[in-house]
Amino acid sequence: MARYEQIASDLRDAIVRGDYPIGAQLPSEAELALRYSAARGTVRQAVALLAAEGLVGSRQGARRIVLGSERSQSFAELHSFAQWARSMGYRASGTVLSSRRRPCTPAEAVRLSLEPGEEVLAVLRLRRLDGEPVLVERTVYAGWIAPAVERLDPECESVTQELYESVGLVFAYGEHLIDAIAAGSEDARLLGVRRGSPLLRQRRTTTNQEGRPVECSDDRYRAGSVTFSIRNSTSANPLVRRAGD
């Protein structure tokens, strides 16, 4: 772990613990540099991490202030249902309901950077939290990763982790579109809700470290089961609102 990550971690713990309550000022960079025997640049990298997490805010000329005190665990949490559930203290399970190869649609070819008509693997999964069905996941995997996906246990808890362990695949980047839609008849049957009831939809495309698209997915959460949370500031945040499509 890098020095600046250690410092960030230490400061984060102090904030979460309440040493620096919301609204309080953080020590100055100079003081932190002295305290940790590090250069000011290193301290700046540390607090930049906290700022990116939305825990602290800063303005030129004034001391940094604490904005929040809940820690969040970033990408892995957003991407892997199982990892997120585990860290929240839930027991996650899931079932593959269908899995078949087919030629990709033109839209999928664009999203996964494939040649038109190239083969993909379409998987329908139902995910549960503590036994309750909360998520219908319709995922399309690029052909080159399909064999590894097909080898997975249909009841496999964490696809992300299994793919990492079996073929060393790492999900590194993702784009996510979030909106609300009405449950279709299949959604309603699987989630145990009425047709037309509200669902939170997350459409995502994920790529590996080299920027090569791996999968795109349409995930539908039962209303009330999950909430997406974001902290942001005037300087740099990736969440934007888009017109309906």
Place this chain on the structure above:
Amino acid sequence: MARYEQIASDLRDAIVRGDYPIGAQLPSEAELALRYSAARGTVRQAVALLAAEGLVGSRQGARRIVLGSERSQSFAELHSFAQWARSMGYRASGTVLSSRRRPCTPAEAVRLSLEPGEEVLAVLRLRRLDGEPVLVERTVYAGWIAPAVERLDPECESVTQELYESVGLVFAYGEHLIDAIAAGSEDARLLGVRRGSPLLRQRRTTTNQEGRPVECSDDRYRAGSVTFSIRNSTSANPLVRRAGD
């Protein structure tokens, strides 16, 4: 504009223009430093900006790669309905349906850092895009900003901008919770949809530059009218999933 922002802007334009298509490699830091006659550290600040926007990804040892080519405009977009609408080419309008002072609830006291029972201003607004009602906004303003809000034109297009111009207020930080819910009877009437139809809900709390909470709001979008979008990577992103509350 800082040197690193100029460099970032220049590179961003090149990416958007297609000089570096998706999947392509960016020049090395050393080469960019030479090209812009800047230190390597300055170049790193520039590409860090692009990485935060999700345009490029990087791994130690390998050249940076282009992940996307759409520019997004960050915080202002997320916060101000009017600014976002304008930048998307829509005509935004809005109407204040009710506005009254009342003592704050215990929950509001916590969210806005107020004393229990302190006075707040509750405003109900209906927002339209090109004349179509798309958003019901229930906002609670802290007492200290209430006078300025009450002076606003009820048909005021951009609250954010008006408050900046009248009292110099800047919305600097925000926390947002996004989920899906069914339309209540008031929501349904105002948005012109059936009761129980899906809405995208965004609950937010906003603070000024000093970290002082200004407002908290419950915004409900008609399904299909807007989509939230986020790009993320293994290193640092602020969006997380939370259990339903």
Place this chain on the structure above:
DNA sequence: TGCTCTGGCTTGTTTGTACAAGTTCGCCTA
């Protein structure tokens, strides 16, 4: 042909220095 391994390239981390720009607060004055 197919494999390994190494050397050069590229990004990541850290330190140090200097100056610019904005904030804060106390002091002084009107």
Place this chain on the structure above:
DNA sequence: TAGGCGAACTTGTACAAACAAGCCAGAGCA
């Protein structure tokens, strides 16, 4: 007392240098 001024403090920007760590392709070997 109210307001303005300025000095000290704090964060932002930029440069330079050095080493660590990971990637990749080409050379060399079996």
